[in-house]
Amino acid sequence: MKTVLSLCAILLLSACQSNNSAELNQCAQQNYQCETSCVNSNTPETMSHQICNNECIETFNQCKVQAQQLTKSKTRQYQ
Template sequence: MKALLIVVSVLLVGCTATSSELNQCAQQNYQCESNCAQRHTENTLGHQICSNECIDDYNSCKAETEALLNKPLN
């Protein structure tokens, strides 16, 4: 849950937080974090690993999306 709050904070601070693509990344991350919470007891190694995978997936999604958004149109 703490990781989710960090992700949401980062989105709110970023200039491109209004794009629907970045919102989709955040929604996917929320779903991933929710699944981790359902499958693993909080504060266990399994939960931490699952949560870290969600964060890695979110960061990858965000980086790819920002690269596409910043790519000049030809």
């Protein structure tokens, strides 16, 4: 389970880095820290662990939307 979690975090980080958005990188880093906290504070493959992971994903998705909106507004500003 830890291997899968680490792999997901690496994929998220690499996907965000290819976009070169500092905001998206920050979202990915926060998500990695959140999921690491879930692993460390909950027994793997339990309902509490899944709930914790789901909360991390929801927070990441909200952060990603905000980062994309911020990136778009920055792009418009400099055009």
